[in-house]
Amino acid sequence: MDPEDSINVLGTDLTVCGMDPVTGFFRDGHCNTCAADQGSHTVCAVMTAEFLAFSKYVGNDLSTPRPEYNFAGLNPGDSWCLCAARFLQAHDEGCAPRVSLEATHQRALDIVSLEVLEKYASRM
Numbered sequence: 001m002d003p004e005d006s007i008n009v010l011g012t013d014l015t016v017c018g019m020d021p022v023t024g025f026f027r028d029g030h031c032n033t034c035a036a037d038q039g040s041h042t043v044c045a046v047m048t049a050e051f052l053a054f055s056k057y058v059g060n061d062l063s064t065p066r067p068e069y070n071f072a073g074l075n076p077g078d079s080w081c082l083c084a085a086r087f088l089q090a091h092d093e094g095c096a097p098r099v100s101l102e103a104t105h106q107r108a109l110d111i112v113s114l115e116v117l118e119k120y121a122s123r124m
Contacts, residue, residue, distance in 0.1 A: 018044070043117070054095045062074045101117060
């Protein structure tokens, strides 16, 4: 991946999404992406209990620790790079979490409109 591709949905440099726990497809704290990232883990979101319950219900349990993958599980308040399609699905179901536009990769716009992302914008 070229660092020049690390641009957020606002057209500026992509900022860190989360380091505790370390998030991102590359586990570097940023919502960067590449062709191998088929889920487009590009939306930087702050987890809520409601969203974590929704995600578990639809088959992606993000809250249960998985030591075999060195994953402690997420808690409300944790920042995490979500799959853009999962974020859009949560939006459609009325339970989308807040997002950091500065830390959301521009490739998220391939799936989610800026207008939708802006509805959930928060400073992180």
